[in-house]
Amino acid sequence: MPMAMRFKVVPEDFVVEERARLSLSPGGAYAVYRVRKRGVTTLQVQERLAAALGVPKSAVVFPALKDKDAVAVQYACIRGAGPEHLTGAGFSAELVGRCARPLSPRDLEGNRFTVVLRDLTAGEVEHIRARLEQAARFGVPNYFDIQRFGSYAPKGGFVGKRILQRDAEGALRAYLTQPLAGDPPRVRAFKVFARGHWGDWPLLFERAPRPSNFRSVLTFLRDHPEDFRRALNLIPARLLSLFLSAYQSFLWNRMAGRYLRGKLEAWGLPFASIQVLGEELPVHRELPDGLLRALSRTDIPLLHHRARFEDPDVAVLAEAVLAEEGLSQRDLKARLLERAYLSRGTRPLLTFPQEASALGAGEDELFPGRRKLTLAFSLPPGCYATLVLKALAV
Numbered sequence: 001m002p003m004a005m006r007f008k009v010v011p012e013d014f015v016v017e018e019r020a021r022l023s024l025s026p027g028g029a030y031a032v033y034r035v036r037k038r039g040v041t042t043l044q045v046q047e048r049l050a051a052a053l054g055v056p057k058s059a060v061v062f063p064a065l066k067d068k069d070a071v072a073v074q075y076a077c078i079r080g081a082g083p084e085h086l087t088g089a090g091f092s093a094e095l096v097g098r099c100a101r102p103l104s105p106r107d108l109e110g111n112r113f114t115v116v117l118r119d120l121t122a123g124e125v126e127h128i129r130a131r132l133e134q135a136a137r138f139g140v141p142n143y144f145d146i147q148r149f150g151s152y153a154p155k156g157g158f159v160g161k162r163i164l165q166r167d168a169e170g171a172l173r174a175y176l177t178q179p180l181a182g183d184p185p186r187v188r189a190f191k192v193f194a195r196g197h198w199g200d201w202p203l204l205f206e207r208a209p210r211p212s213n214f215r216s217v218l219t220f221l222r223d224h225p226e227d228f229r230r231a232l233n234l235i236p237a238r239l240l241s242l243f244l245s246a247y248q249s250f251l252w253n254r255m256a257g258r259y260l261r262g263k264l265e266a267w268g269l270p271f272a273s274i275q276v277l278g279e280e281l282p283v284h285r286e287l288p289d290g291l292l293r294a295l296s297r298t299d300i301p302l303l304h305h306r307a308r309f310e311d312p313d314v315a316v317l318a319e320a321v322l323a324e325e326g327l328s329q330r331d332l333k334a335r336l337l338e339r340a341y342l343s344r345g346t347r348p349l350l351t352f353p354q355e356a357s358a359l360g361a362g363e364d365e366l367f368p369g370r371r372k373l374t375l376a377f378s379l380p381p382g383c384y385a386t387l388v389l390k391a392l393a394v
Helices: 042-053 122-138 159-164 168-177 185-196 201-207 213-223 228-232 237-266 289-296 312-324 385-392
Strands: 014-020 030-038 071-079 085-088 091-099 108-120 272-276 279-283 299-301 346-348 354-363 371-379
Touching: 030 042, 042 071, 042 085, 042 091, 071 091, 108 122, 108 354, 108 385, 122 354, 122 371, 122 385, 159 168, 159 237, 168 185, 168 213, 168 228, 185 201, 201 213, 213 228, 237 279, 237 289, 237 299, 237 312, 272 385, 299 312, 371 385
Parallel strands: 014 071
Antiparallel strands: 014 108, 030 071, 030 091, 085 091, 108 371, 272 279, 299 346, 354 371
16 A cells, blocks of 8 residues: 655645756847746746736747646746846746747756655655665656646546547537536536536526636537537647647556556566556566566557557557547547647656655654655656655555
């Protein structure tokens, strides 16, 4: 059983610093800022920076999103001039130079994490120290963690799956009626109302939060009450892409977990499990040299309609996982959508925390009689520190 450790009790318990390759040029068209935020989302900072600079939100570019419940240092850029310093609710920004083009995810090298784990026993502290050494040497499964699945509705499932099933009305119904974990109260209240008045587009338009994309979709449906496909395409492309990537990541986790489980069982190796979105996913502790070499070179494809499988075991798993979902590979093209697509590429099966160290343990001032432990490690882009922490606890 995983231990009941706590992290992110306060934002300072989870500090992430983005590492980037900045090609600075004094005459570049874009101002580059180093942004420090606390207790707010990257998208909120984007809005506040845009307001402070008097530019559209789209003019402020962040190459990656960072957790709200943390202290994060990350980079942003804006076309044109900007002041040396900016501050606002939950953030500060310092000009570090200029660049010739906007920043993109390709400019990121990874993230450095400093994390305080709380509410531990002395034995659990020693367990985590030992597991951190194992993780650095033998890696941890590179699963997507729960942050990736913010668009999953416990009662409605994945909007992205409905899109791939070409169920435009079902996708819209999920979007407009299924509460999500991050919804503010007014949005939750509207979704409950919409669930009971589905199809009454004029009434739903009147009740929709202001401002919101719901109103754009419902304006169209008032005039075209059964054109669900075109209404679906009025949802911002960025959001539609998130819906698709969440479901694609869920499929990847299931496929990667089964692949790893099969290898561990074939070698007769013990393993523990963690849960992500209800999926029981295997976590190894140590690996023999031969299997370590093989798994550290293994990449699992992100499923899409043209994905290719070099490993026949992965191909068999992909077909089985899709069949369980009532899909085949040819369904993995978002034919309903005009401006959003499933990602292509692969993801390493394992990730290896770098520069990993236990910085110190002590009495936990927030949980009297218990211990706390501070860890530091670095991960490549797209890997989840929270997943690593869960793996250390088993």
